[in-house]
Amino acid sequence: MEKIPMTRAGYAALEAELKQLKSEERPAIIRAISEAREHGDLSENAEYHSAKEKQSFIEGRIKELEGVLGLAEVIDPASLSGPIKFGATVTLVDEETDEEKTWQIVGEYEADINNGLLNIKSPIARALIGKEEGDSVEVRTPGGEKSYEVLKVAYI
Numbered sequence: 190m191e192k193i194p195m196t197r198a199g200y201a202a203l204e205a206e207l208k209q210l211k212s213e214e215r216p217a218i219i220r221a222i223s224e225a226r227e228h229g230d231l232s233e234n235a236e237y238h239s240a241k242e243k244q245s246f247i248e249g250r251i252k253e254l255e256g257v258l259g260l261a262e263v264i265d266p267a268s269l270s271g272p273i274k275f276g277a278t279v280t281l282v283d284e285e286t287d288e289e290k291t292w293q294i295v296g297e298y299e300a301d302i303n304n305g306l307l308n309i310k311s312p313i314a315r316a317l318i319g320k321e322e323g324d325s326v327e328v329r330t331p332g333g334e335k336s337y338e339v340l341k342v343a344y345i
Contacts, residue, residue, distance in 0.1 A: 192262035194275050194309065199299025200263050207254040210247055218244045257298050266293075269344045273317045275309055280341040281317075284325070289340065294318075313337075 195203075218240055225237035266276030273279055278293045292307035294317065300308035307314050313335075316328045320339050328335045 190260055193257055193260045193296055193298065194264055195261045195296040195299060196276060196293075197263055197265055199295055199306075200258070200261055203254055203258055203261075203298060207251065207258065210251050210254070214247050215244075215251070218247055261296075266344045272319050272321050273339070273342055274319075276344060277317075278343045278345055279317060279339060281326070281337040282340055284336040284338055 221240040222237065222244060225231075225234055225240050228234055228236065231237050264276055266278070269276055273294070275294055275296075278291065280289060280291045282289050292302075292305050292313075294309050294314045295306045297308045297310055300306050300311075302308075309315075309318075312330050313328050316326050317339070320326055322339050322342055324339045326337045326339060328337065
């Protein structure tokens with residue numbers, strides 16, 4: 190199996206989600222199923238079916254998280270340097286609009302573009318890998334061609 194690169198913060202967040210699912214969500218849904226069973230006929234019991242569906246989702250997510258965490262390779266960005274690679278925090282400027290953006294390149298399970306966490310498998314991250322400060326980057330995105338200049342590369 191291939192290792193899944195992940196930052197320490199991303200690993201901790203997934204670990205916390207797994208703990209919460211196992212210690213809070215799972216027992217709560219078991220109680221909800223038990224209560225719904227007490228209402229009688231299960232074939233027409235919407236509460237029961239809803240609770241069973243939620244239980245299925247929770248159990249699936251637990252299995253997924255356990256698998257991801259088992260394959261995780263935690264990488265500390267602070268120990269890295271040089272050209273852009275996994276873990277880099279990159280500040281770019283859009284060459285057309287002069288808009289600045291800062292992203293950290295992270296693993297796919299911790300990526301959250303709205304919080305500045307860019308999936309390493311995204312078109313922008315793939316185009317940035319190996320670049321350095323001052324380089325110009327052409328990126329083909331679903332929204333069309335974009336051109337960025339790398340202003341800053343940091344490993345924090």
